[in-house]
Amino acid sequence: MKISFHGAAREVTGSCILIETGKTRFLVDCGMFQGEDDYKRNSSAFSFDPRSIDFVLLTHAHVDHCGRLPKLYRDGFRGRVFTTKPTADLAKLMMLDSAKIFLFEQARRGQEPIYYDYDVEGVSELFSFLEYEKEQAIIAGIKVRPKNSGHILGSAIFEVSINDNGVEKKIIFSGDLGNSPSAIIRDREYILGGDIVFIESTYGNRVHKSKEAGRKELKAVIEGVVARNSILIIPVFALERVQELLYELNNWVEKGELPVIPVFLDSPLAISATAVYQRYPDYFNEETKQRIKKGDSPFSFEGLKFTSLSQDSKKVNKTKPPKIILAGGGMGEGGRIGNYFEKYISGTQNEILIISYQADGTIGRKLLDGEKEINIGKNKVKVRAKISSIFSFSSHADEPALLDWALNIKSPKPKMFFVIHGDEEASQSLAQALKEKSGIAFTIPKINKEYEI
Numbered sequence: 060m061k062i063s064f065h066g067a068a069r070e071v072t073g074s075c076i077l078i079e080t081g082k083t084r085f086l087v088d089c090g091m092f093q094g095e096d097d098y099k100r101n102s103s104a105f106s107f108d109p110r111s112i113d114f115v116l117l118t119h120a121h122v123d124h125c126g127r128l129p130k131l132y133r134d135g136f137r138g139r140v141f142t143t144k145p146t147a148d149l150a151k152l153m154m155l156d157s158a159k160i161f162l163f164e165q166a167r168r169g170q171e172p173i174y175y176d177y178d179v180e181g182v183s184e185l186f187s188f189l190e191y192e193k194e195q196a197i198i199a200g201i202k203v204r205p206k207n208s209g210h211i212l213g214s215a216i217f218e219v220s221i222n223d224n225g226v227e228k229k230i231i232f233s234g235d236l237g238n239s240p241s242a243i244i245r246d247r248e249y250i251l252g253g254d255i256v257f258i259e260s261t262y263g264n265r266v267h268k269s270k271e272a273g274r275k276e277l278k279a280v281i282e283g284v285v286a287r288n289s290i291l292i293i294p295v296f297a298l299e300r301v302q303e304l305l306y307e308l309n310n311w312v313e314k315g316e317l318p319v320i321p322v323f324l325d326s327p328l329a330i331s332a333t334a335v336y337q338r339y340p341d342y343f344n345e346e347t348k349q350r351i352k353k354g355d356s357p358f359s360f361e362g363l364k365f366t367s368l369s370q371d372s373k374k375v376n377k378t379k380p381p382k383i384i385l386a387g388g389g390m391g392e393g394g395r396i397g398n399y400f401e402k403y404i405s406g407t408q409n410e411i412l413i414i415s416y417q418a419d420g421t422i423g424r425k426l427l428d429g430e431k432e433i434n435i436g437k438n439k440v441k442v443r444a445k446i447s448s449i450f451s452f453s454s455h456a457d458e459p460a461l462l463d464w465a466l467n468i469k470s471p472k473p474k475m476f477f478v479i480h481g482d483e484e485a486s487q488s489l490a491q492a493l494k495e496k497s498g499i500a501f502t503i504p505k506i507n508k509e510y511e512i
Contacts, residue, residue: 060223060512065106066090067480068506071261072123072418073100074480076232077107080223083198085138086115087217087232087257091126091157093390095420098164101127102173106507110135113198117142118234119214120149120298122157129154129174132182139187141197143205145213145339147186149298149332154179156297156328160393191215209237209247210454211299212336218250228512231256231473235480236456236464238267241299242306243336243357245344247456252470255512260481261416261455263489273451274307280412280447281317285381289408292444294396294423296389296415297329299454302336302358304385304414306347309360319362323375325395326387327367333358376402389415391422401435409444414452419482462492475512476501 060080066073073092078085084107092100109131117140118124128140128150142150158179161172189195194204200222205215217232231253239246250256268276284291295301301324311317324330337358340351347357366372372395375384387394400422403409417423425433426446432439456464465476478490478501490501504510 060221060228061509062477062512063107063509064479064504064506066092066506067123068504069483069486071416071480071482074118074124075127076257076479078230080200080221083113083201084111085113085201086131088118088124088234089115089127089131090124091122093123093421094418098170098173101130102171105131105134108135110137112136112138114138115140116203116217116219116232117146117150118208118217118232119211120146120153121211121235121296122153124235125150125153126157127173128182129158129178132185133174133178136182138185140182140185141187141189141195141203143190143213143215144188145335145342146215147183147188148335148338149211149213151179151183152328152331152335153297154182189215194220206248206250207245208234209239209241209244210235211237212244212339212342216248216250218253228255229253229471231468233258233464235259235261235454236461238270238453238456238460240270241344241454242270242303243343243347244299245342247464249464249467251468253468253473254471255475255477256465256468256473257477257479258461258465258489259455260461260478260486260489262453262457263461263478263481263485265450265457265485266459267453267457268449268451270451273449276449276451277307278311278317280410280449281383284383284410285318285320287408288380289410290380290403290406291383291410291412292396292399292403293383293385293412293414294388294391295326295329295385297326297332297387300389300415300452301326301329301385302333303452305333305360305363306357308363309355309357312360312362313355321378321382322363322385323366323378323382324363324385325366325372325375325399326385328387328394329385330365330367372398390417390424391426397435400433401438401440403444404433405441405443407443411444411446413446413448414450416453416455458489458492461489462496465493466497472497473499475499477510478503
């Protein structure tokens, strides 16, 4: 069996693993690169023939895992894409949003779109659905069982059983493991055993503060904004993080622990994603399901306004502070976040709160690194607002949680860990910790290099 990595090897984004057995070639994820040179990398030809791929296993709907599927289709792929139903719905939203951004960039910069909406429609027709815990035969000699990874709605760990020239091998793909417990979805699940394990390492060298500590910090930030009569801007990704924020704000407002102030969700994608969440309550944890049964929507409260249309964004700016703006573009780029940075980031009373991973080269990373001037479009803008961060809301497991998950794989005990989906420092830290605690060999793969197991 041959394995090669076409993204997320010694870096976080662009997840794409190619598995080749004697008769079958399949991918686990086909995601976009994010950060510097992202257009060049995403538009480049695949280093394998998409027409030769029999099927794709899609772990979840973040664009760094699903975002190049329409390009795969455009370049000739006609196999099946296996995933959960929520992931299929969310992935289509994310891919259509990317197609729209590509058209915008074509008009602004003259860049040829990487794919179009009809490519998204084409690959969406190839989706087939899996259910947690149910093993399914995918193709002769290959069976797959998805388990809940606790990362975002519908996210999956894949247990893949492969008959490789008469030898049965169980391969585990962690996908992105969640920072459980989540406010909304069920906790990540453990795996009994596996021969080879692919484990993400986004925060492989970090320890998150507890969710409870994060809640206290967030509440304190909001109280400070109210006291200063200022503006809080939070760049958000459309999936999970924004739904968790709405859940927490709903709790505080309904209990009277925070005053009712305008809260704007200015992200058509996040609004559409929240509607998908509401369609799949069976994927929620018991506490959230019970709240819904009692008639409490976790994504609605007094003061909250969804601004889908661009003209609605103008109302946001006209609303007097204090106010909270949750704007699309979790790394400070894309979406509508740039408009708010340009307008408010020079105000000394205002605050920018970073709550998500920020890739190298992105505006969000530059703000975290303390840069005092940033480029927004063609304009240079002085950074005078307070820049703060809370990472306990991360939807990624930290190093202790990653180790806990990996070290519980015992029957059989893995022969090898492939440590992926992390920058080199994070991957090295997690790999060394795994080696010390388990004695199991590890590989931190290089992009486009082929490995044989």
